[in-house]
Structure formats: C-alpha cells, structure tokens
Amino acid sequence: MDLILPDLGLLFWTALVFCILLFLLAKFAWKPILSAVNAREQKITEALELAEKTRSEMQALQAENDKILKEARAERDNILKEAKESANQMIEAAKSKSKLEADKIVESARHTINSEKAAAMAELKTHVAALSLEIAEKVIRGELASDEKQKALADKLVGDINMN
Amino acid sequence: MTLSNLFKSFLLVILTSLSFNAVFANEGHKEEKEFNVGEMIMHHIKDAHEWHLFGPEHGGTSIYLPVILVDGGLKTFSSSNFYHGEKDSVLAENSKDYIHYMRGTGPAEGYALFHEKIYKTEEGKLHFEDGHPHNAKPLDFSITKNVLSLFFGAILILVIMFSIAGFYKKNGAVAPKGIAKFLEPIIIMVRDDIAKANIDKHKYKKYVPYLLTIFFFIWLNNMLGLVPFLPGGANLTGNITVTFFLACCTLIVTLFSANGNYWKHIFATPGVPIPLLVIMIPIEIVGIFTKPFALMVRLFANITAGHIIILALISIIFINKNVAWGGLSVPMALFISVLELLVAFLQAFLFSMLSALFIGAAVEEAHH
Numbered sequence: 001m002d003l004i005l006p007d008l009g010l011l012f013w014t015a016l017v018f019c020i021l022l023f024l025l026a027k028f029a030w031k032p033i034l035s036a037v038n039a040r041e042q043k044i045t046e047a048l049e050l051a052e053k054t055r056s057e058m059q060a061l062q063a064e065n066d067k068i069l070k071e072a073r074a075e076r077d078n079i080l081k082e083a084k085e086s087a088n089q090m091i092e093a094a095k096s097k098s099k100l101e102a103d104k105i106v107e108s109a110r111h112t113i114n115s116e117k118a119a120a121m122a123e124l125k126t127h128v129a130a131l132s133l134e135i136a137e138k139v140i141r142g143e144l145a146s147d148e149k150q151k152a153l154a155d156k157l158v159g160d161i162n163m164n
Numbered sequence: 165m166t167l168s169n170l171f172k173s174f175l176l177v178i179l180t181s182l183s184f185n186a187v188f189a190n191e192g193h194k195e196e197k198e199f200n201v202g203e204m205i206m207h208h209i210k211d212a213h214e215w216h217l218f219g220p221e222h223g224g225t226s227i228y229l230p231v232i233l234v235d236g237g238l239k240t241f242s243s244s245n246f247y248h249g250e251k252d253s254v255l256a257e258n259s260k261d262y263i264h265y266m267r268g269t270g271p272a273e274g275y276a277l278f279h280e281k282i283y284k285t286e287e288g289k290l291h292f293e294d295g296h297p298h299n300a301k302p303l304d305f306s307i308t309k310n311v312l313s314l315f316f317g318a319i320l321i322l323v324i325m326f327s328i329a330g331f332y333k334k335n336g337a338v339a340p341k342g343i344a345k346f347l348e349p350i351i352i353m354v355r356d357d358i359a360k361a362n363i364d365k366h367k368y369k370k371y372v373p374y375l376l377t378i379f380f381f382i383w384l385n386n387m388l389g390l391v392p393f394l395p396g397g398a399n400l401t402g403n404i405t406v407t408f409f410l411a412c413c414t415l416i417v418t419l420f421s422a423n424g425n426y427w428k429h430i431f432a433t434p435g436v437p438i439p440l441l442v443i444m445i446p447i448e449i450v451g452i453f454t455k456p457f458a459l460m461v462r463l464f465a466n467i468t469a470g471h472i473i474i475l476a477l478i479s480i481i482f483i484n485k486n487v488a489w490g491g492l493s494v495p496m497a498l499f500i501s502v503l504e505l506l507v508a509f510l511q512a513f514l515f516s517m518l519s520a521l522f523i524g525a526a527v528e529e530a531h532h
Contacts (some may be wrong), residue, residue, distance in 0.1 A: 004404050005404065007308055009303070009308065010406065011409055013307075013314060018409065021318045022377045029328065029329045030377075031324070033351060034351075036333075036336065036337050037351070040337035089487060
C-alpha cells in the first residue's frame with residue numbers, strides 16, 4: 001500500500017531539490033543556452049536572407065550586364081551597318097562622280113578631236129588647194145612651155161568643147 | 165569540458181558525499197530463507213534507508229544513509245543503528261509467520277524500522293494489527309536512497325547544463341561541439357516540438373525553462389534508475405511521491421497561468437444550456453485534477469513496471485536455482501532494458517508534452 005502513498009520526507013526533498021534545480025537551470029543554463037541558440041538561429045536566418053538577396057542582386061546584375069551587352073552588340077551592328085552603307089554610298093558617289101568626270105573628259109576629248117580634225121581638214125584642204133594650184137601652175141607651165149604643146153592643148157580643149 | 169572530465173567530477177562529487185557514511189558491514193548470515201520474488205522486487209522498487217551494494221539482503225555490503233527525524237527536535241543518526249540494531253519479531257495474528265522489524269540502538273533508541281518506515285516504539289516494541297504497526301510515526305526527513313539519487317541526478321543535470329551554458333558563453337552563437345552538440349537538438353525539440361507546438365506562440369517562451377527542467381529531470385532520473393549499481397538503481401521517477409510532486413507542479417503552473425477564457429470554459433462552457441451546467445461544472449472541476457493525476461500515475465506506473473519486469477526476469481535464475489536459466493533471462497532482461505531506455509525518453513517526453521498541452525489550453529485565447 002505504501003507503494004502508492006506519497007511520503008512526506010521524499011516530497012520535501014523532491015520539492016526542495018526541484019525548485020533549486022529549476023531556479024539554477026532557468027537562470028544559469030536555459031537562459032544562456034536558449035539565447036545563444038536564438039542568436040545563432042537569427043544569425044543563420046539573416047545569413048540566408050543575405051545570401052538570397054545577394055543572389056537576386058547578382059541575378060539582376062547579370063541581367064543588366066546581359067542587357068547592356070545586347071544593346072552594345074546591337075549598337076555595334078547598327079554602326080557597322082551604317083558604316084557599310086555610308087561606305088557604299090561614298091563608293092557609289094565616287095563611282096558616279098568619276099564616271100561623270102570620265103564622260104566629261106571623253107566628251108571634251110572627242111570635242112577636241114573633232115575640232116582638231118575639222119581644223120586639220122580645213123588646213124589640209126587649203127594645203128591641197130594650194131598644192132593643186134601649184135601643180136596646176138606647174139602643169140600648165142609645162143604644157144605651155146612650147147608652142148606645140150600650147151597648140152595641142154588648145155586643140156584638145158577645143159575638141160572637148162566640140163563634143164559638148 | 166570534455167565528457168571524461170565530466171565523468172571524473174561526478175565520481176568526485178559522489179565519493180565526497182558518500183564517504184562519510186560508507187560503513188561496510190560483512191556479517192555472517194547463516195539463515196537460509198526461501199527466495200521470495202515478490203518481496204525482493206517490492207523491496208527494490210521502494211525507498212530505503214540504506215543503499216545496498218552487494219551481498220545478502222541482511223548483512224551484505226551497504227551504504228548506510230543518514231536518518232533525519234523531526235520528533236520534538238531534530239534527530240540525526242546513521243541508519244546503521246537500525247540495520248545493526250536489535251532484530252525483533254512478533255507473531256502475526258492470523259498466520260504462523262513472524263513479522264520481522266528492527267529496533268534502533270544508540271541514537272536510534274526509541275525508534276524501530278519496519279518495511280523501511282520508521283516508527284516510535286512503545287515500551288520498546290511495535291504493536292501490530294493486521295500486519296501493520298499501530299505505533300506513531302515521527303516526521304521522517306531522512307536522506308533515503310531516493311533522496312540521494314535525487315541529489316545525484318540534480319547535480320548531474322546541473323553539471324551537464326552548466327557546461328553547455330559555459331560553452332555558449334565562451335564561444336558565442338556558434339555551431340555546438342561536444343556534449344552541447346548532443347543535447348542541443350533535444351533542448352530545441354523541447355522548445356519547438358513541446359512548448360511552441362502546444363502553447364500560443366506569443367506566450368510559450370515563459371514556460372520553456374519549466375518544460376526543459378521537467379523534461380531533463382525525468383529523463384535523466386529515468387535513465388539513472390536503469391543503471392543497476394551505484395549511483396543508479398533507485399526507483400526515483402517510479403516513486404509516487406516524486407511523480408505526485410511533478411504533477412502538482414504542472415497543475416500549479418496551469419492554474420496560475422490560466423486566463424479568463426479557461427475559467428469560462430469550466431464554469432460557463434459556451435454553447436451549453438444553463439440546466440446542463442449543473443452537471444458540467446463538477447465534471448470540468450474534476451477534469452482539472454484528473455489531468456495531472458493521469459500524469460502522476462502514468463510516469464509512476466511506467467517506470468515502476470519497467471523495474472519490476474527487469475527484476476522479475478533476472479529472478480528466473482534464482483527461482484530455478486540454476487545459472488543456465490541466465491541464457492533465457494539475460495537476453496530478455498537486456499531486451500527490456502533497451503526498451504526501458506526508450507520508455508525513459510518517451511515518458512519524459514510525454515510528461516512535458518502533456519504539461520505543455522495543459523498549459524497551452526489554459527492560456528489559449530477565445531476564438532469563437
């Protein structure tokens with residue numbers, strides 16, 4: 001029966017020991033342990049949050065970088081295209097200009113040649129006329145050197161006239 | 165502090181606290197008595213004024229613990245004055261058996277020890293009726309086996325927890341090492357799974373120290389009870405007085421932290437018609453006490469049952485008086501011992517868990 005009946009002495013000692021134990025542990029063990037554990041949990045949470053934040057920041061940065069790079073690439077392409085275009089344009093312009101120039105030169109050359117040619121022809125005509133006159137003079141002089149010849153000529157001319 | 169250092173300091177504490185009383189007796193004991201399993205087991209699971217180490221029940225090697233009586237003044241003497249006092253026996257009324265008790269000598273003169281209880285003698289004798297003495301009892305505040313085990317358990321918890329606290333104080337909020345590494349998850353389990361899970365999250369912090377203390381007190385003493393030799397072996401948490409006190413603590417904490425909502429549920433349960441309250445109020449009031457009562461009985465019965473099973477299994481050898489039976493009883497006792505390790509933890513967990521549940525119900529705000 002006394003197995004299930006509380007005993008005063010043991011109750012007294014249990015109460016005393018348990019209360020002292022509770023007081024000492026609460027003050028000198030649980031408080032520092034729990035505060036250290038809480039502090040550490042706080043630290044870990046903060047560190048995790050920071051890591052998460054840093055990662056998202058890194059991602060944002062990466063995205064920003066990518067964007068900038070893409071933009072730079074597009075700009076470069078643009079510039080290249082423009083440069084190519086303007087170069088082509090310049091080449092085209094130069095080409096057309098040079099063609100024009102060449103045409104002009106050719107034209108003027110032709111002009112010159114023509115005028116030169118005309119001048120040369122005119123000169124040649126005069127020369128030929130002069131030469132012809134000289135030759136005719138000479139021939140006529142030869143023809144008219146002797147009387148027979150003059151007579152023959154006259155005859156001939158007369159003959160021609162007669163034929164008409 | 166390393167584990168081996170801790171162990172050394174335990175040994176030191178235990179040796180210094182016991183050596184003043186360590187009187188080793190080796191008296192010849194010729195009388196062969198029939199081995200009584202029930203008597204032996206009951207003797208082991210109850211409190212005692214000596215710490216029996218080895219040898220026969222009477223005259224073996226024991227540590228005699230101090231007896232402290234309040235009986236018209238404080239009286240202290242060694243319990244060896246009983247165990248080495250005069251043995252007396254009276255014939256029981258309705259049987260042929262003799263009832264044995266021990267009369268104190270020297271400073272214990274005037275007292276007698278019967279079944280580990282101290283009685284005042286009348287004319288040098290105890291007077292029995294139905295096998296129970298009718299003599300008056302002095303107030304007994306003796307350092308019994310359980311009290312000594314209680315001291316040891318408390319010191320053990322203090323040493324362990326102070327060393328963990330010291331670790332955190334020294335190193336700050338870092339990853340735990342050594343014994344802190346082992347016990348920190350359990351401390352966090354008590355905080356999160358027992359306190360936070362059952363008590364309102366704005367209020368639970370106040371109760372964590374109590375729940376931690378009660379958890380480690382029960383767990384450690386449960387395990388000390390499983391150690392079959394000094395400083396273990398006392399059936400402390402299987403003693404109704406200890407579980408009674410612990411249950412009372414939970415009851416007091418619950419009642420003192422109870423809010424209006426709690427009392428309203430007891431005296432004016434919402435949604436119950438007024439006439440029914442005549443029945444409901446007594447039931448609810450009884451309910452306040454049945455909860456800690458169940459706590460008390462559960463811990464007491466579980467731990468005591470564990471001790472009884474192990475002792476009964478070991479007794480198989482002595483009942484059959486053949487050491488070969490050890491082949492059966494030792495593996496079975498080993499199995500039960502391992503199971504008891506689980507039970508030691510489980511009962512500590514349950515006790516603090518249910519305490520937290522009761523406290524949580526008492527501080528819960530109305531949410532209708």
